[in-house]
Amino acid sequence: MLVLTGIGRDEAEQWTDALAAAAPDLEVVRGPVEDERERVEFALTFVPAAGEMAGYVNLRFVCAGGAGVDGILRDDSLPPALPLLRLVDRVLTARMSEYVVHAVLHHHRRIAHYVAAQARGEWEVREQREGTRVGILGLGALGADAAHKLSVLGFRVAGWSRTKKAIPEIESFTGPDGLRALAAQSDVLVCLLPLTPDTRGIIDSALLAELPEGAYVVNPSRGGLVADDDLLAALSNGRLAGAALDVFNEEPLPAGRPYWSHPNVAVTPHVASRTDARSAAPQLLDNIRRARSGRPLLNRVDRDRGY
Numbered sequence: 001m002l003v004l005t006g007i008g009r010d011e012a013e014q015w016t017d018a019l020a021a022a023a024p025d026l027e028v029v030r031g032p033v034e035d036e037r038e039r040v041e042f043a044l045t046f047v048p049a050a051g052e053m054a055g056y057v058n059l060r061f062v063c064a065g066g067a068g069v070d071g072i073l074r075d076d077s078l079p080p081a082l083p084l085l086r087l088v089d090r091v092l093t094a095r096m097s098e099y100v101v102h103a104v105l106h107h108h109r110r111i112a113h114y115v116a117a118q119a120r121g122e123w124e125v126r127e128q129r130e131g132t133r134v135g136i137l138g139l140g141a142l143g144a145d146a147a148h149k150l151s152v153l154g155f156r157v158a159g160w161s162r163t164k165k166a167i168p169e170i171e172s173f174t175g176p177d178g179l180r181a182l183a184a185q186s187d188v189l190v191c192l193l194p195l196t197p198d199t200r201g202i203i204d205s206a207l208l209a210e211l212p213e214g215a216y217v218v219n220p221s222r223g224g225l226v227a228d229d230d231l232l233a234a235l236s237n238g239r240l241a242g243a244a245l246d247v248f249n250e251e252p253l254p255a256g257r258p259y260w261s262h263p264n265v266a267v268t269p270h271v272a273s274r275t276d277a278r279s280a281a282p283q284l285l286d287n288i289r290r291a292r293s294g295r296p297l298l299n300r301v302d303r304d305r306g307y
Helices: 009-022 090-108 113-119 139-150 175-186 203-212 228-234 278-295
Strands: 004-007 027-032 042-045 061-064 133-137 154-162 170-175 186-190 215-220 242-243 266-267
Touching: 009 061, 009 278, 042 228, 042 278, 061 113, 061 186, 090 113, 090 139, 090 186, 090 215, 090 242, 090 278, 133 139, 133 175, 139 154, 154 175, 170 175, 175 203, 203 228
Parallel strands: 004 027, 004 042, 042 061, 133 154, 133 186, 154 170, 186 215, 215 242, 242 266
Antiparallel strands: none
């Protein structure tokens, strides 16, 4: 039995349909399951209720319903030896790159200016930006794909990650000095880092001060990576040109928060890259087969690193 828990109603229905089509012999239930918990071997979840995973005593693994696992790791009762898996899916990756490319082009081509000019009924031409430099925080599956696609479009792209990466045409930075160096050369700063104790609040006043005047910030990863007060201050004092934000420290973003009404902020409701169950189901089923045959599991999370 596989349990779906801590996942929205629509997403759970999509997973149920996708798994039924691909593996009709797999019993899939929507959690939490009050009875027959001992029959549950596998769990797919995103933000489980506190302590819930500890109730499934015969779990072979827990798989995240998306790329991030921070919502699962919040649960201190998760058995430390229980394998935790993340999804690395081509559709999820492609959708994230679409969002990033759109946000970068939106700034690069001054689209916000032209939308505002249209609302005023004004024909107002601005000089086209040239040589926009993009810095990407995080060069994992998502960051590397976005970096490649931006590079193909002619942007000069660099990235920062925990370890140095060898990606053609992408300059790689690591460490605190590398983070500052990346920021200093980023006209657009894109954050695609996982949320861990080390990365929480990484976009703060110190990092923002390293960006060139008039830089633009894009965050479709996790809201906790941004120190909101610091970002709002940099937006309000004119140091930043703007920001595209898809994720927030509180979700849904409460009414009245400054991001909603800030003229230089584009807000989207955590839609940059939603998991496609039809595309991701084969990976989950492959890991079920691997668990049952004793083979190594794919995309296992390092609990110490948090991803």
